[in-house]
Amino acid sequence: MSRLVSIPRTSLIADRSRCLSIALLASVVICTVFLAGCSSAEDKVYKAFRCAKVASLLGADAAAKTAMSKVTIEMEKLTTSTSPDYIGRKLNERFDEEAPLYRYGPATRTAVLTKAYESRECQKYYK
Secondary structure (H helix, E strand, C coil): CCCCCCCCHHHHHHHHHHHHHHHHHHHHHHHHHHHHHCCCHHHHHHHHHHHHHHHHHCCCHHHHHHHHHCCHHHHHHHHHHCCHHHHHHHHHHHHHHHCCHHHCCHHHHHHHHHHHHHCHHHHHHHC
């Protein structure tokens, strides 16, 4: 005679939820480590774009142009396979996701932009 063991339904749901949470966390960590180790042409262009956009929003147009001039080779590589309009849209979307400036008031927005403008990473693009 076999006996069926009943497991409470809530226990199964909790275990499944816990497994999904662990799997999601693991995949996020793996992706982060993987992406941090790579620096594609798109990433290089985005970093320069981010600094250029910050400079432009602060009225430093010369610094913005200088920043973008540092990645002309990478930009040319990207535009051979994708339209410049699409690349521009994607760069702007990524910037808006990383720095949702619309959420801030004018003083905070200026402080955030100034901090980014003065960062070591952006300063190397402005020189």
